[in-house]
Amino acid sequence: GAGVSQSPRYKVAKRGQDVALRCDPISGHVSLFWYQQALxxxxxFLTYFQNEAQLDKSGLPSDRFFAERPEGSVSTLKIQRTQQEDSAVYLCASSTQQGTYEQYFGPGTRLTVT
Amino acid sequence: QQPVQSPQAVILREGEDAVINCSSSKALYSVHWYRQKHGEAPVFLMILLKGGEQKGHDKISASFNEKKQQSSLYLTASQLSYSGTYFCGTEPGSDSWGKLQFGAGTQVVVTP
Known part of the structure; x- marks a missing residue:
């Protein structure tokens, strides 16, 4: 079956640009997580959704980071006015239910800010 | 606070065994183990819940000692496919919504 997909796989942004990273979780998965992975x-951990509700955004580094999941499926992580320190791989993971369950990760989006 | 993994890296010959440790300064509800190959998504190996259980996945097994707040991953009779970076993810409480705190990883290289 289809796993978690993310797009784009690679993104190069000039400092100050806005970017949007997309995550398509496994169909029917209730929980969705965003992670940032430095080299x-x-x-x-960045943020967590249960269906369309954002239950925890304590890991978002600044108010330039914003995530949404309006219909409880696809999620978008938006970074405004990108900075060099935002360069990283952004991973999305989904899980069948709320709580302690296996998380299925997507391949990530590698963001490079120049 | 993220858990501490040791060693940082290990090189094995095919067929050898290795142990990877994951320690936390906080009480733990669960420990999750993942393996990530270069440029790929982390792949789930197993979850261990509070209760001191031990689990296995093929020739990879793990233990969880909640009193010591640590978990160990055992690679037995390693295969070339075991190469990758192993991460432990810890969950401090049952109400933490699956919010994992990952260690820095242990790089495992298995050579022929």
Whole structure:
């Protein structure tokens, strides 16, 4: 079956540009997570959705980061006025239910800010 | 606060065993293990819940000692396909919504 997909896979942005990263979770998965992974590091939690509700956004680094999941399926992570420190791989993961369940990760979007 | 993994890297010959440790300074509800190959998505291996259980996935098994707030992943009779970076993800409470805190990873290289 189809897994989690993310687009674009690679994005180069000039400093100050806005970017939008898309995540298509596995169909029917209730929970959706966004993580940021710096080179050589583990994924770092950004935000979590249960259906369309954003239940936790404590990991978003600044108010330039915004995530939405308006219909409870596809999610978009938007970064405004990108900075060099935003360069990283952005991973999306989905899970069947709320709580402690296996998370299925997408391949990520590698964002490079020049 | 993210968990601490050790060692940072390990090189094995095919067929050898290895242990990867994951320690937390906070009480844990669960520990999740993932393997990530270069440029690919992390792939789920197993979840261990509070209760000191041990689980296995083929020749990869893990234990969780909640009193010591640590988990260990055991690679037995390693295969070339075991190469990759292993991450533990910890969950401090049952109400933490699956919000995982990942360690920095352990790079495993299995050579022929």
């Amino acid at each position: 050589g590091q583990g994924p770092e």
